Amino acid sequence: MAKKVLVVDDEKLIVKGIRFSLEQDGMEVDCAYDGEEALKLAMQNTYDMILLDIMLPKMDGFAVCQQIREFSSMPIVMLTAKGDDMDKILGLEYGADDYITKPFNILEVKARIKAIMRRTSARQPKKEETKVVKAGDLKLDCESRRLFILGREVNLTAKEFDLLELLVNNPNKVYGRENLLNLVWGYEYPGDVRTVDVHVRRLREKIEANPSEPKYVHTKWGVGYYYAQN
Numbered sequence: 001m002a003k004k005v006l007v008v009d010d011e012k013l014i015v016k017g018i019r020f021s022l023e024q025d026g027m028e029v030d031c032a033y034d035g036e037e038a039l040k041l042a043m044q045n046t047y048d049m050i051l052l053d054i055m056l057p058k059m060d061g062f063a064v065c066q067q068i069r070e071f072s073s074m075p076i077v078m079l080t081a082k083g084d085d086m087d088k089i090l091g092l093e094y095g096a097d098d099y100i101t102k103p104f105n106i107l108e109v110k111a112r113i114k115a116i117m118r119r120t121s122a123r124q125p126k127k128e129e130t131k132v133v134k135a136g137d138l139k140l141d142c143e144s145r146r147l148f149i150l151g152r153e154v155n156l157t158a159k160e161f162d163l164l165e166l167l168v169n170n171p172n173k174v175y176g177r178e179n180l181l182n183l184v185w186g187y188e189y190p191g192d193v194r195t196v197d198v199h200v201r202r203l204r205e206k207i208e209a210n211p212s213e214p215k216y217v218h219t220k221w222g223v224g225y226y227y228a229q230n
Helices: 012-024 035-044 061-068 085-093 106-122 158-168 177-185 194-207
Strands: 004-008 028-032 049-053 076-081 098-102 132-135 138-141 146-149 152-154 217-220 224-227
Touching: 004 012, 004 035, 012 028, 012 106, 028 035, 035 049, 035 061, 049 061, 049 106, 061 076, 061 085, 076 106, 085 194, 098 106, 132 158, 138 158, 158 177, 158 194, 158 224, 177 194, 177 224, 194 217
Parallel strands: 004 028, 004 049, 049 076, 076 098
Antiparallel strands: 132 138, 138 146, 146 152, 217 224
């Protein structure tokens, strides 16, 4: 089945170029030129990836990303201005999984998209593997990628789920931030360890009763993060 991508940018030449290039690789591509149109398409369709520019008419990329995260964990890659670290950090805070800096080479964009799609596919559980992981009050359904705490569902982004799944499946094992970056985001990911910190903080805000005194995801100071087996 062809991969489906939503490309969102108000610069029509950029959208046209990305669309043409992705379609050459057999992908289905929908396009939007403002935030409201992007949100409408995301609500109506399921995408393997959304490429989302930050500076958009009607609703900026941060607001679009935040609203999509209220109903979906589809991978979102933000298009950010070159060297603007604050945009990258804010994008992650609002629920983006990754970012690509402008101006970009279309070949780099395609390579990054394919790498993210490969990692997403590789993390799908094999038929013979356990599909549901229970750890204390947590229940992770790895097939539907849903998390339940004491029977209540908690919505996570794709990367938040990947991070928690890795830690839960390896209780009490401490992972350094660089190691987590490589395992969850991939060795070719160009970001830095702040990405991990942002995602851990967001994850704690969702799953911990008191994020400052975590019950599940703990910090080993100077080393990294681990899931505490209860």
